[in-house]
Amino acid sequence: MPRRFLQRYLPHPDTLRRRRSLRFVSHLIGNPSLWMLSRRSVANAFMVGLFSALLPIPFQMLVAAFGAWLLRCNLPLSVGLVWITNPLTMPVIFYGNYRLGAWLLSTPAREAPARLSTRWIADQMLDILPILALGSLVSAVVAGLVGNLVIRLIWRWHVSRSWKRRRLKRRHARRSAVDDL
Template identity: 60%
Template sequence: MLQRFLRRFLPDPESIRRRRSLRLIHPLLGNPSLWIVSRRSIANGLSVGLFCALMPIPCQMLVAALGAWWLRGHLPLALALVWLTNPLTMPVVFYVSYRVGAFLLHMPPGELPHKVSISWFTEQLIDAMPALLLGSLVCGLILALSANLLARLGWRWHVLNRRRRRRRR
């Protein structure tokens, strides 16, 4: 039942193969293990997608696809979760990651000036990059590991609950 529910919302292999942005990894898309809906593949796809979504890197979808292939995760789920950091959510996610990194590096967080300019922004970005990268890495790892654990436990709970209901009947 859970597998049917997930398959209803996840795209089919052919629609992902047609994406032009993924033409570099077309040979990998034929691997059937990337499309299987199982506890392990869903948990690994969830982890890879969330981890890549929090990384401030270009080509997040490509990295997520390669990570899903390497960890045998569910490819469509990993690619869909990368879009959690879209242009609307990206400033909030990266600001939280920066604050976590600044806390871990014992850096005082930067303050906004009275007038924001491009030169101020590039100067601040160079100074903030170590904190942003460390914070993104830590937040990504924590979120990915937590999601993996919760997905596996949730899947197990669902299966056991279904067995109990079946036995009662």
């Protein structure tokens, strides 16, 4: 994965440290290992971010930030990936997690009523929550591991492709130098 491409979209640590709302964690934000863009740090950031995004809990960004600090991976990537589950995608993702949990437990999934309400959800929460938690945990672990592996493979492919390009460029330069003699 190209570093320049990622650096173009990631914020600079100094701009985040200067924000008034983040002053209480400015000593953590300044840690250089949380801003490094290496194959390991980016792949682990994807793992932490995808894992945190698929958990049906509040404060997913804090979980991702703590995971990035714990694994010393890229902080902005892991926190930014949590927004995969935004208000538009969250119902679909969590319903899929619920269906996965129901399938794993071999229980029939509850069908939503024709008119969905918060009252219905609150009444069904005790039955739905363990199934949703299991499905979410399984999908979070699988997505995190697959994300880590895919990023490592993409990064490796990109590096080998740039090596081949450099080798061909050098070979072409040598041939043109020989032809000029």
